[in-house]
Structures are given as structure tokens and as C-alpha cells.
Amino acid sequence: MKKYVLLISLALTVAACSVNPVTGESEFSLLSMDAEVAVGETNYLPTRQAQGGDYRVHPHIQRYINDVGRRLVKVADNAELPYEFVVINNSVPNAWALPGGKIALNRGLLMHLKDESQLAAVLAHEIVHAAARHGASQQTRGALLQLGANALQAGAAGQPFQRVAELATSLGGSAWLAKYSRKDELEADLHGMRYMHRAGYEPVAAVELQQTFLALNGSDKSQKTHWFGELFASHPPSSKRVAANQATARKLGSGSRYTERYERMIAPLKVDALAYRAARDADRALAKNAPDKALALLDQAVSIQPEESIFWRLRGDAWRQLKNLHNAELAYTTAITKNSIFYLNFLARGELRYDQGQTDAALADIQQSYDLLPTERASYYLGIVARDQGQLRRAKMHLQAASAQPSALGKRAQRALINLYLESAPQQLFNVSVLRTEQGSVRVQLQNTAPVALLVERLQIEDPRPGIRWARRIDMAIALPSGASTTFDIGDPVAETMPPAPLLAAKVVVASLVE
Structure with a gap:
């Protein structure tokens, strides 16, 4: 046992020692820079899909966010990373970064920012998380804990370092979006404000955001506290962060706000805000089996913004509840026309077509959905179709994936999988x-x-x-x-x-x- 622990310690000392590209400090990391980039590349699309897909209604907003991000990258450390900046079609205020410079922020967060300098504060903060390899450091700590628990088994395999590195690289996107440490947050605040200053932005904007977030986080009864829950979970605000940011801002001096430009760029989002609220209420009505009310609300949403695929997909759900399958398919098809790179639009139409006995058409839609994001629902239907077509190996693979979820559909998949084994093996x-x-x-x-x-x-x-x-x-x-x-x-x-x-x-x- 001691021998294996010693081998592990030597492997970690030699192979895991690296330099933080932002601070210059020596740190442990089980992932090379190339491995981090691969993690980001692999998980960026499915993570965006799972959180709402890319925002496509007003393409100029995506270009604007990318331009601000690129401006900051030019003055950032570790600038050689393949940075990307995407707006997610999600009303919940949030922002995140995957290893390798893959950054996203939600449409909903843009509605709560006052100017471009506050936007720069959010993006610069996330750039530091990627540049300083905070995600890799976080997963290294978790992997080391598991390594310690399995030291004998890992040592016996002869390649303990490789085993833990494989564990880290195999983690899905959600694992990389967990809560950052206090040290990571303070580091991202400090260097993010420095990037803002170098790019000509007002560093005080970062202080303002932290003060707002801290006030919201301290108000237990505030509706906005719940609304900002995802952001606070991964980026916990604190009075220590506010004080540190204030001290940093005093040292850096002032910069530009670009308030008018920001307001001009996001003005369409404010116009569409009422449509998204109507769609939210329609979704709640559908959950209460009130499709007529939902359709009325969605009529309002579409009249304000007819290019949003969410509204058309929800219309399809409403027509489906009303058993008007023809109108449901038309609505789902319109949703796909508006956004042909979002998994849920294809999945909704595929399920409808499957229930109508259109197996080939359903399979095409569900496979397209699965390629964008492998979900429990898509896995279930792909498994059932494969079973019916006699493709037992493929059926078992998909039903196994679907049955892993503790849901009603997961139980159906489990039962179908067991019946498949009972019949064949x-x-x-x-x-x-x-x-x-x-x-x-x-x-x-x-x-x-x-x-x-x-x-x-x-x-x-x-x-x-x-x-x-x-x-x-x-x-x-x-x-x-x-x-x-x-x-x-x-x-x-x-x-x-x-x-x-x-x-x-x-x-x-x-x-x-x-x-």
C-alpha cells in the first residue's frame, strides 16, 4: 500500500506541477493545456444546448458580445487559448466558463446590466477563470480526493496518474460549472478588473455588480435572490470580494462606460421582454394542463417576436394537449425553421411523429436531437425504435442510458431494457x-x-x-x-x-x- 501511494506521489509531483498563466504561481494540475482545450471543445456545445441553446433572434447581439470579449482577450493573459463567447437563450441571469476559454452568458443577464463596462466586468471575470485554469484546478482537487480513496487499486494498475487524468477529462460539462473557491473568485475579480482597465473600461463597474449581487444574496425573501441562484451558486458574492474590488478600483483609475452603445445594442431584448414573460406564463399554464390559456399567451408572445423558436415550440405543446396533432406538427416545424440547431425543437416533433406511427420521420428528428444533446428522452425513443428493428445491441445501449435516470421515463426504459434481456439474454x-x-x-x-x-x-x-x-x-x-x-x-x-x-x-x- 505504501509503495503504491509513494508511486502516486512521485507521479503527481513530476507530471502535475504547472505554472498558473495569470499569477505565475506553481500549482498542481492533472490536465495539460491541450487536455483542457479538448474538454472545453467537447463540452461547449452540449452545455449550451442543455441550458437553452444559442440565442439567435437578434444576431447582432451575439456579434456585440463577441466583440467585447475579443477586446478583453487582447489584453489578457493566456491569450492564445481558443476563446469563444456565446449568448445563451435563457432568461435566468448567469454566466460561466469552461476550460480552454469557452465562455457563455445568458440572455437574462444582459437585462440586468447597466452599461458595457458592467458587461466587460462579467466577461473579464470569466476570461480569468479560463486563463488561470481554475476549472482544471477545481477538478484536480476532486480527482485527488478520489485518488486517495482508491490508492491501492490505482497503484496496482501501474498507471495511477493516467487513471486520475482520465477521470478528470471524462467529466461532463456540468461538472466543470461547479462552485469556484474563494481564492479563485478573488483572483478572477482582481485580474478581471486589470483586464478591464487595460481595455479602457471603468473598473468600478465590477464593484457595482458585486455590491448588487451581495445585497440580493443577503435578502432571503427577495424574488431576485432565487432568480440569481445559479449565478450565486457558482460565483458566491461576499463582503470580502466587494472590499477587495474597491481597493483594486482605487489603484487602477477610471475608464469608459459606453452606456449609450450598450443600451442601443440590447434595446431589442427590452422590447421582447414582455414576449418572454408571456411565454413563461404559457409554460406554467401547460404544466397545469391549461392549453387554451397557454395559446392565448403565446399569441401575445408571437405578435411581439415571431422569430423566437421557443414560442412556436410551446404552441406545438399546447396544440398537442388539445389533441390537434396537425397544428402541433406545423408549430414544431416552424420552431425548427426559426432555430434548426436546438435539440428540443427536433425532439418535440420527433416524439409527436413517433406517437403517430411515422417511425422513419420520427427517428430522423430524434437522432438529430440526440446528436445535438444526448438526452434521456432521445435515448429512450432511439432504444425502442432499435428494439423494434431488431438492432438489439443499439437498443440496449440507448435503453441503458435512459434507464439511468430516476424518472418515470427512466423506469419505462428500465422495464423495456429488462424485457429485452429476458427475451435475448x-x-x-x-x-x-x-x-x-x-x-x-x-x-x-x-x-x-x-x-x-x-x-x-x-x-x-x-x-x-x-x-x-x-x-x-x-x-x-x-x-x-x-x-x-x-x-x-x-x-x-x-x-x-x-x-x-x-x-x-x-x-x-x-x-x-x-x-
């Missing part, structure tokens, strides 16, 4: 061992490894020795709850016909669900 749902005892009798131990109760109806026992072809099937009726096991002896005359081999092989060949 029931032995994979059980652990079975059989042997002869010292007294010469045959003893069977049977365990149900499935997550549901199963009824064992037929067991096959065979001689596993090469060149020997002997097998017997035994009918039975043994109900086993999930995880349960049982042991029983096989009596004469079956036992007497079995070969004298000390070890025999056995498998379940017929089983069914316990209803």
Missing part, C-alpha cells in the same frame, strides 16, 4: 454458480442482479470442459426480489446424470418479470 440478469458438494450432491446458488423482481423459470446446467457436450435444463418457479439470492440442491434423478466434474456451469435460460 436472460443469463445476463443473474449470477449463477453450481458445484458438487463433498457429499456428491449438486448445489446451485442463484442471485438476481436486475433492479426489479424476476421469476426464474428454467435453468441450464452444463459441463464447461472443452470437448464435452453435456447439458440439462431444469424447470422451476423461483421468484427473486432485486438483489436477492437463493441456494438449493438438485436431487435425483437429475443429479445422478451429471458428469463428475467438480465445477459445473449454469445459466438462466427462461425468466420473466414478477408482476
